[in-house]
Amino acid sequence: MATQHSRSAARLMMAPAVMLLLGWMLVPLIMTLYFSFKKYLPMRGGDLGWVGFENYARFVTSSAFWPSVYTTLVIVGGVLLITVVLGVFLAVLLNQPMWGQGVVRILVIAPFFVMPTVSALVWKNMFMDPNYGLLAYLWEFFGAEPVEWLSKASMTSIITIVSWQWLPFATLILLTAIQSLDSEQLEAAEMDGASAPKRFAYITLPHLGRAITVVILIQTIFLLSIFAEIFVTTGGAFGTNTLSYLIFQRVLESQNVGLGSAGGVYAIILANIVAIFLMRIVGKNLDA
Amino acid sequence: MARAVTTQRKIINTAAAWAVGLAIFFPILWTILTSFKTEAQAIADPPLFLGFDWTLENYSVVMERSDYAKYLWNSIIIAGGSTLLGIIIAVPAAWSMAFVPSKRTKDILMWMLSTKMLPAVGVLYPIYLLFIKLGILDSKIGLVIVLMLINLPIIVWMLYTYFKEIPGEILEAARMDGATLKEEVIYILTPMAIPGIASTILLNVILAWNEAFWTLNLTAAKAAPLTAFIASYSSPEGLFYAKLSAASTMAIAPILILGWFSQKQLVSGLTFGAVK
Numbered sequence: 001m002a003t004q005h006s007r008s009a010a011r012l013m014m015a016p017a018v019m020l021l022l023g024w025m026l027v028p029l030i031m032t033l034y035f036s037f038k039k040y041l042p043m044r045g046g047d048l049g050w051v052g053f054e055n056y057a058r059f060v061t062s063s064a065f066w067p068s069v070y071t072t073l074v075i076v077g078g079v080l081l082i083t084v085v086l087g088v089f090l091a092v093l094l095n096q097p098m099w100g101q102g103v104v105r106i107l108v109i110a111p112f113f114v115m116p117t118v119s120a121l122v123w124k125n126m127f128m129d130p131n132y133g134l135l136a137y138l139w140e141f142f143g144a145e146p147v148e149w150l151s152k153a154s155m156t157s158i159i160t161i162v163s164w165q166w167l168p169f170a171t172l173i174l175l176t177a178i179q180s181l182d183s184e185q186l187e188a189a190e191m192d193g194a195s196a197p198k199r200f201a202y203i204t205l206p207h208l209g210r211a212i213t214v215v216i217l218i219q220t221i222f223l224l225s226i227f228a229e230i231f232v233t234t235g236g237a238f239g240t241n242t243l244s245y246l247i248f249q250r251v252l253e254s255q256n257v258g259l260g261s262a263g264g265v266y267a268i269i270l271a272n273i274v275a276i277f278l279m280r281i282v283g284k285n286l287d288a
Numbered sequence: 289m290a291r292a293v294t295t296q297r298k299i300i301n302t303a304a305a306w307a308v309g310l311a312i313f314f315p316i317l318w319t320i321l322t323s324f325k326t327e328a329q330a331i332a333d334p335p336l337f338l339g340f341d342w343t344l345e346n347y348s349v350v351m352e353r354s355d356y357a358k359y360l361w362n363s364i365i366i367a368g369g370s371t372l373l374g375i376i377i378a379v380p381a382a383w384s385m386a387f388v389p390s391k392r393t394k395d396i397l398m399w400m401l402s403t404k405m406l407p408a409v410g411v412l413y414p415i416y417l418l419f420i421k422l423g424i425l426d427s428k429i430g431l432v433i434v435l436m437l438i439n440l441p442i443i444v445w446m447l448y449t450y451f452k453e454i455p456g457e458i459l460e461a462a463r464m465d466g467a468t469l470k471e472e473v474i475y476i477l478t479p480m481a482i483p484g485i486a487s488t489i490l491l492n493v494i495l496a497w498n499e500a501f502w503t504l505n506l507t508a509a510k511a512a513p514l515t516a517f518i519a520s521y522s523s524p525e526g527l528f529y530a531k532l533s534a535a536s537t538m539a540i541a542p543i544l545i546l547g548w549f550s551q552k553q554l555v556s557g558l559t560f561g562a563v564k
Contacts, residue, residue: 021441110316
């Protein structure tokens with residue numbers, strides 16, 4: 001039983017972390033709210049007074065707004081789908097008896113160590129460049145016309161790059177979960193005549209439920225805010241402008257802090273909708 | 289009865305797994321190989337895999353062009369400093385959540401994680417202004433603080449999951465023997481928690497090392513880490529593939545080596561302690 005004494009000690013020990021995060025959340029949030037009601041152009045006159053909801057109205061009616069929300073959701077959804085499906089496949093494959101499992105695991109984890117600026121640059125230049133990229137050679141080799149990946153298939157390209165970065169993470173978590181699966185259960189099912197697809201669908205996949213939830217939760221947090229991959233490759237052009245990147249452009253490129261802050265508030269709202277949705281699922285799944 | 293695995297099946301598994309593993313690793317391998325080519329060989333048609341004249345020229349050119357040592361040092365200080373500071377603040381918090389849980393513990397944890405969902409870009413300008421006011425724009429200490437704050441929820445979360453696995457009976461026994469709270473933490477919990485703490489540190493060093501929003505937007509010449517070093521190669525002169533590759537290799541090598549040497553802790557860290 002925790003005593004009164006240890007209770008208050010515990011509260012004291014939690015205080016620094018809670019206070020810091022509270023400050024980290026509230027101070028910028030309040031400042032963002034404050035700026036979002038102002039006409040504020042740092043390079044052209046600075047603070048030009050209160051404007052009510054004008055920034056909000058302007059941001060949401062700008063032609064770039066809804067496409068950016070759509071782009072954000074497509075990138076997050078696309079990457080989640082690819083990494084979870086391929087991750088399950090890879091986890092099952094890596095769990096089979098084989099030679100050199102440790103080395104293969106190292107190879108598979110490696111992309112996670114590569115910083116986003118590097119992977120975006122490498123993919124952009126050395127693989128997706130329509131003249132000198134390896135993919136261009138490959139296409140030519142098979143007699144096809146090289147694709148201008150980042151301009152003509154921009155979303156596919158970005159989703160490919162980001163999926164490559166996050167596949168290791170999904171694979172590892174799913175592999176760890178699969179390894180804890182009771183092999184006797186699978187053997188019993190096999191003896192009872194259950195085919196391999198059935199064993200996978202009725203035993204392995206349900207067992208992975210919790211791990212898949214964790215993958216989705218953590219990846220979503222990181223994917224909602226991807227920045228370097230777009231900054232380095234398309235700079236938001238060719239329909240790849242995510243909500244985050246659009247706000248970045250308003251604040252830093254057009255130097256319109258009021259408008260950008262209103263956009264920031266929208267981004268916070270979007271993140272919260274996704275968060276509530278996620279916490280619902282995860283809260284249930286993680287309690288066990 | 290254990291299932292006998294036929295050699296034939298094992299061969300097929302091995303071939304398939306190696307093929308997939310090499311395919312995933314290929315972009316990194318290709319970058320490392322290209323870094324040892326001349327610029328002409330780097331864009332040769334057909335592409336050269338191993339049959340080229342190995343050269344270290346690109347590395348010396350990159351070293352000349354930019355002060356790699358400075359960027360590397362900044363990365364080490366920023367990633368290491370933010371992780372250590374985060375650990376110091378998170379250990380007591382995670383400890384109290386794991387061993388003196390209250391009804392609100394789960395809510396606090398969820399709330400902490402939810403602060404990570406605040407889009408960084410939404411608060412970029414306020415932070416930028418604050419940094420100017422405090423005089424810490426383009427300084428290592430500023431980035432140490434910001435990266436500590438963005439990773440703190442993950443650090444607390446991971447430590448909490450690891451601490452929870454330490455059996456409570458041990459603590460009770462210690463308390464019976466008259467151990468104070470401080471002694472409990474120092475002599476019992478910390479040694480048992482070392483593997484978990486190590487995994488947490490590793491993962492967060494990697495996350496901080498690779499963080500590319502705040503490091504790009506809050507630094508200029510002085511405090512820029514390797515993420516900025518490599519971003520300076522994204523200009524139109526990107527056609528110098530061999531030099532780009534050399535710079536990329538230099539930016540990722542430290543963390544790649546660290547990751548491979550500590551694979552076991554890292555694998556456990558990568559699952560955020562949430563999957564067993």
